[in-house]
Amino acid sequence: MKTTIILTALLLSTIGVEARGGGGHGMSGTGSSSSxxxxxxxxxxxxTYVAPHHSTNPNGTQLDNYGTRGNVNSYTGATGTHGADH
Incomplete structure (x- = not known):
């Protein structure tokens, strides 16, 4: 029973990382922040009106922002298009 729970938790955490997106070949992102x-x-x-939206919490880097190339916005499914220096 413990093994099943641990394996299920491990599988779900792996799926979550894939869904958020990560840095792939030629990408500059590191995976969108979960915060x-x-x-x-x-x-x-x-x-200009800016519609309500979600934003990653400030943390001193742009590598994990939703809009950075290589990351995926988990709320909209949009892929980032900006370089990490935007």
Whole structure:
């Protein structure tokens, strides 16, 4: 029974890593951060409306941001397009 639970947990954690995406060949991301927060919609000073969305928590690197090439936004399924220096 213990072995079944451990193997199931291990399998689920592996599937979770694949679903989040990771750095692949020629990619600059390291896998999207599992820590995120909701951002309310707002209007920029130039009048552009930004819709509500999720963002990774600040942590001193851009390598695990949803928008960085090689990462996948787990909320929308969108693949990152920016380099790590954006």
């Amino acid at each position: 995120s927060h909701s951002v309310s919609g707002y209007t920029r000073s130039n009048g």
